Amino acid sequence: MNTTYIYKKANSILGFAFIIISMVSCQDYLEEQPSTLIDSNYVYTTEEGLKSGVVSLYKFNRDRYDQRTEDYMGAVLLSSRSDLTFSRSGYTGLMGRYERGVSPIDYGTELVSSLFWKHYYNITNKATDIINAAEVVDNIDEDTRNQIIAEAKFFRAQSYFFLYRMYNNIYVTTESVTVDNAFNVIENKSSKEEIFALLNSDLNFAIEHLDWNVNFGRVSKGTAKHIKAKVAMWQGDWLEAKEQALSVIEDPESPHSLVSSTADVFKGDLNNSEQLFVIQSQDDVLGGGDATMMNANYVTQYFQISGINSDIEQGGRGFSRVLPNLYLLNLLAEDPNDTRDDNTYFRLKYYYNTGDNIGDEIDIYKPITDLDNPSDTYTRYYQRLHPSCIKFAQEDDDPNSYTQRSNIxxxxxxxxxxxxxxxxxxxxxxxxxxxxxxxxxxxxxxxxxxxxxxxxxxxxxxxxxxxxxxxxxxxxxxxxxxxxxxxxxxxxxxxxxxxxxxxxxxxxxxxxxxNFPIFQEDLDLLGASYPQNTGY
Missing domain, CATH: 1.25.40 (Serine Threonine Protein Phosphatase 5, Tetratricopeptide repeat)
Structure with a gap:
């Protein structure tokens, strides 16, 4: 590891301590401490500090969604790069159409580095520090110790798993940065065997020591088993994936079940029997959260049409960045009774809600349905009447704002x-x-x-x-x-x-x-022989 990395690590520790200061007073299981007593020593050598450190992992995990970068690209990038979407405009459009984020040096790749590569390595570093400290700290109940380690190991595994799926050429470690190893240079990526050995070890520990029933917003045994099943699928270990998935679905102790209708899946604060993990933004829990434009990216600009004001039922206020494409809409239309395109997951039609035509369907713009006789208003249709994903529009959102503070x-x-x-x-x-x-x-x-x-x-x-x-x-x-x-x-x-x-x-x-390209700046911080992904 070079001096640039050490400098960033030092700033990371200082930032981590600052976050802990803001976390301590909002936890039921912590007594308030004067901020002058809260430093890295407090975080890593006391039970209360380690608990706060775990809470901070939830905050860091949420940061990807909260970052304002290019209309909150961190929240929507992976949806824009899909066989199911039409990426219309904005920087998310450039990324979704593979005009940006396709070389080690372009601006899109730099953004992806900040929102994903640096983001998830930041979490793995902090989780590792908490794990290693918790394993040796004195004067702590063993069940509490294991709970702290289990949550931290979950976040480390989830973060490495995300990095592996995006980049493939990643390195994993269970060592904290110390004076003794700070100058070590990472010369090569970790092998697939090393990566999955760590993922499975961390998740096995989390499964063993996490409870099925937890406070809303915290990871549980079910969350860990779900990720373990996903990891097994990537390994081609179908029997393990089957075992873990069926455990979440059928174990007598599992509190999880499908909600009764598609209309209920994304309803309210999302605290329902189907959720396995919800990022807390709407409610001031686990550090709170910020408003995002996640929903706005997915909703068309119907409110620009005279006679209709933006309202939550019709999707809220959006700007038509990432839309369901014809391939997805045709899949949804195969069964006319399928409720997922019936104003639950997607909104297909819009209706006047002011003026003389209240209740009438708006049809002033037309898509192209006949290639031999194309519509001359199809671009307006995509801007203002195109079907929208409304999974992230919640009832108490502000219909007149592009930003919403909702759980995810x-x-x-x-x-x-x-x-x-x-x-x-x-x-x-x-x-x-x-x-x-x-x-x-x-x-x-x-x-x-x-x-x-x-x-x-x-x-x-x-x-x-x-x-x-x-x-x-x-x-x-x-x-x-x-x-x-x-x-x-x-x-x-x-x-x-x-x-x-x-x-x-x-x-x-x-x-x-x-595989996503590794940003050249990140590659330069690694050893001279560290491999870029093939093709870049």
Whole structure:
């Protein structure tokens, strides 16, 4: 590790101590301490400090969503790079169309470095410091010690797993930076075996020592088992994935179950039986949170039309950055009874709510439906009447603001069901009950047989815009990822302004985009032989 890294590490420790100062007074299990007593020694040598350190990990984990960078790109980037989206405008559009973030030196890659590479390494460093300190601290109850370590190990595993899925060429460590190792240079990436050994070790510990029932907003045994199932899927360990997923779904002690209707999944503060992990922003819990433009990125500008004001029921106030594409909309339309396009996950139609036409559907702009007779208002349609994802619009949001302070659902049981279905299909057993549980909840007709394409399609209908689609395609292999991106991303001929040119994601997609480029500045901080991802 070079001197630049040491400087950043020192600033990181100071920043960590500052965050702890702000965390202490909001925790029920902590007594208030004068800020002059709270330093890195307090954080790493006392039970109260270590507990506060764990709370700070929740805050750092949320930072990716809270950062204002290019209209909160950290919250929406992975949804914009998908076979399910049309990336219309703004910097998220440039990223989603593969015009930026495609070389080690461009500005988009620099942003991704800040929002993901540096972000998750920051969390792994802090989690490792907490783990190593908690393992040796005196005068602490063993159950409390294990609880602290378990939460920290969960965040370390989640962060390394995220980095691996984005970048592939990553390094992992369980050592804290000390005077003795500060000048060590990282010459090579960690092997796949090393990465997964650490992920599984950390998650096994978390599963053993976390409880099923926890305070809303904290990670639980179910959260850890869910991530363990996802890790197993990346290893091709179908039996392990099946075991962990079915445990979350069926264990008698598991408090998790699918909510009764799609209308209830994203309702209220998200504290329901389906949630496995919710980032706290709406309520002042675990350090609070900031307003974001996550929802605004996904909602069209219908309120620019005379006779309709922005309202939460119709999606709130948006600016048409990242929209569901025709491929996704056609999947949703395959079953006319499917409720996921019925103003629960997506809004397809908009209605006048002021003036003389209250209640009438707005249809003044038309998409292209006939390539031989194209609409002359299709660009306005994409700006102002295009279907929107409304998963992140909550009832108490301000309809007149682009920024909202709402909780964010990160992991939920519907994904666990789909993991179980795929793992069973790839190993042994009957996958139908698990995929049909998702379809039945959405009022879609149950399947009588199931294929991998069925699972991929159901994943799209259920989990679109939740940030996991790109990872799912990558896990299924380069052939699947390339096929989906080349054939379905964007809207092709139905948006001629982008078709076939520099703004067409199907044209811009390259095979080596399966891994994000490592920003050159980050690569320069590593050893001279550390490998850039292939193709960059």
């Amino acid at each position: 659902l990160v992991y939920r049981l519907a994904e666990t069901y789909l993991i179980a279905a795929e793992a069973i299909l790839r190993s042994s057993g009957d996958a139908l009950p698990y995929i049909n549980a998702i379809r039945t909840r959405a009022n879609a007709a149950p399947l009588t047989s199931v294929t991998m394409q069925d699972i991929l399609d159901e994943n799209a209908r259920e989990l679109a815009f939740e940030g996991e689609r790109w990872f799912t395609l990558k896990r299924m292999g380069a052939d699947v990822l390339n096929n989906q991106m080349i054939n379905f991303s964007g809207d092709g001929e139905y948006y001629p302004n982008y078709f076939g040119g520099s703004k067409d994601p199907r044209i811009n997609w390259k095979d080596h985009y399966i």
